Amino acid sequence: MRKVKHNEQSNIKLLTKCPVCGGRIKIDVLYQFSNVHNLTRSGKASARHKKEPATPMDCLALYCENMDFQTDYELAVITPQNPEYRVIQNGDRYFLQYK
Numbered sequence: 858m859r860k861v862k863h864n865e866q867s868n869i870k871l872l873t874k875c876p877v878c879g880g881r882i883k884i885d886v887l888y889q890f891s892n893v894h895n896l897t898r899s900g901k902a903s904a905r906h907k908k909e910p911a912t913p914m915d916c917l918a919l920y921c922e923n924m925d926f927q928t929d930y931e932l933a934v935i936t937p938q939n940p941e942y943r944v945i946q947n948g949d950r951y952f953l954q955y956k
């Protein structure tokens with residue numbers, strides 16, 4: 858996470874909607890879980906398993922519900938190509954920083 862300097866504030870805008878079409882932005886937060894199998898006497902994994910609790914993977918992506926705007930899991934803008942802005946995160950808020 859990058860701290861926003863005071864003199865950069867003029868070209869930074871809070872991201873509340875898609876910068877391309879004005880649509881709703883979705884946040885895709887990835888979680889992981891484990892299926893834990895026992896090893897049987899024959900050396901194979903048992904058919905039955907226990908599911909371990911889901912935990913966040915510290916990965917998320919932002920995208921527009923109309924797919925006009927997308928980031929990868931490092932918040933680099935991938936759609937549209939060659940945008941005039943980038944996404945930065947400050948705490949739990951997301952901003953567009955214009956070039």
